[in-house]
Amino acid sequence: MESTRRTFIKKSAITSTGIGLVSIIPSHVWAAKTAPSDKINVALIGCHSMGFGDLQNHLGYSEVNCVALCDVDDTTLNKRAAEVRDKFNQTPKLYKDFRKMLEQKDIDAVIIGTPDHWHCLMMVYCLEAGKDVYVEKPMGNSIEECNIMVRAAKKHNQIVQVGQQQRSGFLFNKAMELIKTGKIGNLRKVNIWANFEYGVGPEIVPDSPVPEGVDYDMWLGPAPKRPFNANRFHGSWRHFWDYGGGLASDWGVHLVDMGLWAKDIVNAPDKVLTYGDNTFPEKRARETFDTMSICYPKNDFVINYDLTAGLQHGPWDMPYGIAFIGDHATMVTDRNKLTAYPEFDNKSKKLKAEEYKFTEGKESHSEHARNFLDCIKSRNTPVCTPEIGRAAALHVHIANIAARVGEPVLLWDDAKNKFTNSEAANQLITPVYRKPWSLPKY
Ligand SMILES: NC(=O)c1ccc[n+]([C@@H]2O[C@H](COP(=O)([O-])OP(=O)(O)OC[C@H]3O[C@@H](n4cnc5c(N)ncnc54)[C@H](O)[C@@H]3O)[C@@H](O)[C@H]2O)c1
Structure with a gap:
């Protein structure tokens, strides 16, 4: 189901950059607001600080929707939901358990902005649910977690960007x-x-x-x-x-x-x-x-x-x-x-x-998010791979x-x-x- 949505995004990305298309459609049309079908639906786990910064950097691009927020702290969750509504006019679904959130079918990509000890488990759950992942640094909190994350990313063949934005x-x-x-x-x-x-x-x-x-x-x-x-x-x-x-x-x-x-x-x-x-x-x-x-x-x-x-x-x-x-x-x-x-x-x-x-x-968080979004569409490899993160x-x-x-x-x-x-x-x-x-x- 999810891969169908992603395949669609990918196909439309290729079509919209096709040389013939750009040359026959006036620029005010192809440079206009992203069509709904090209939207990338993003969810965030861990909303208090950096994760929310990452989300805002993604929402700075017109093709991004925020469809879900997850945090174990109600105060943080509600505050961030209000900000998403007020600043971006969007109403994501709210969760305290990321496993429940991952059942939401329309999520394309998940940003993981939790403390480091959660990164490995959450990334693996996301990959297994067919989501692309932007995982904050350090990629894992131990050597073995980093090993697992590299292997899991390879097996599931999803797009993974590690949050070392200086890249x-x-x-x-x-x-x-x-x-x-x-x-x-x-x-x-x-x-x-x-x-x-x-x-x-x-x-x-x-x-x-x-x-x-x-x-x-x-x-x-x-x-x-x-x-x-x-x-x-x-x-x-x-x-x-x-x-x-x-x-x-x-x-x-x-x-x-x-x-x-x-x-x-x-x-x-x-x-x-x-x-x-x-x-x-x-x-x-x-x-x-x-x-x-x-x-x-x-x-x-x-x-x-x-x-x-x-x-x-x-x-x-x-x-x-x-x-x-x-x-x-x-x-x-x-x-x-x-x-x-x-x-x-x-x-x-x-x-x-x-x-x-x-x-x-x-700071280059915004450019790093841009690279991730481009790779979600093209299925190319992002600039900061799990191997680099490891x-x-x-x-x-x-x-x-x-x-x-x-x-x-x-x-x-x-x-x-x-x-x-x-x-x-x-x-x-x-x-x-x-x-x-x-x-x-x-
Ligand atoms: N790339 C950068 O420049 C940069 C800068 C700062 C932090 N970071 C990274 O970002 C991550 C978050 O750091 P922070 O400073 O924002 O931490 P923080 O403590 O401010 O925020 C973490 C959030 O995760 C939530 N959380 C914890 N467990 C959860 C769970 N099971 N489900 C849902 N939410 C959960 C917490 O309630 C909190 O809201 C860390 O990995 C950190 O290293 C990266």
Whole structure:
């Protein structure tokens, strides 16, 4: 049933871009509002923050309908439903259980904007229901969940876009072009940093009753049962291993992904060197590390990732950023700007590379949504595949595992799906799901 709807969208997309058609129909007609048959019906699971941002970015395109919203928190669900009605004049059906939502036949694609511990299960349920999926980053909250997600996406052959939106922005595409066309010489090193105050977590508060209208058991899902605490709920769940990976993974997947993209690496790392500690003076509500220095040695270059939570300043006067160090120039970038600093050649008395400065960068969520929508129609592969999502996630998960087990060097054998030098690390590859949930079998 669902594939029939998608096939129809795909056929109409091909027809409407057919050369003959465009040339005989006046532009005011073919550029007009999207025909109802070309509409893409989108649903959102997890409406509080980023998921709703993603939805709005999708709704910014005229062919998108929002037909369903799902959240375990009534307050969030009702607030977001009102916003969709007021801003976009649409009335999606509302759900607290995503499994019920997936029975709704007219949904083409689902955006997953829940905490990380839900991504794998939800993505698999969506794929099995024949839906295309936009899943937020990090793709999964563990190595094995990422493996399953790659296999499930392959088997179901649906369109999957992972929410590493930097892949869709002009700025990082330009950075990759400059690197890959040799403009900074041979890439020798990628230095990444992320220093954010939020990474130390909020001040400690006691456990409290579950807020009214929240299905807390469904929020926890496969994670262990425990009393409600506001610090482990909306937003700040990311500092606890059961649901997220702290600053290391929150920003790490975005930034390390750029280091991997520079050499088109879509594999797990073989070797990760990690120092993780808590050096922030106050005790906060957090299990994840506030201080980490991570090194990923690659064949012909090295990626370093350094994070200090509780601060908002960093190298090059930027709280986060990436320095791509080539032998002709160092190119420093964040999401807004890119500057290439050439080396000076003492023999020829000339710069070894051209100076380059670009300051007009911006967030690229909207472009990333556009790419997903285009791929839903064309059935082409989106720019951030599950394989790319897995590679970025494994790089940060392995560093977190190293810090958690206190093993400064971890050796990963991807073919055998195990660490070859730490049994303690092997225990953290696969999460234990709380019943009745079970890890999908793929
Ligand atoms: N791409 C980016 O730049 C970016 C930025 C921020 C966050 N994120 C990612 O987006 C995701 C969400 O992060 P956030 O900060 O918006 O979290 P959040 O806590 O603000 O929102 C999560 C929402 O999911 C809901 N939820 C939890 N379990 C659910 C379930 N079983 N069914 C339905 N709803 C459920 C919660 O009630 C909440 O409304 C995370 O994976 C995060 O890493 C990505």
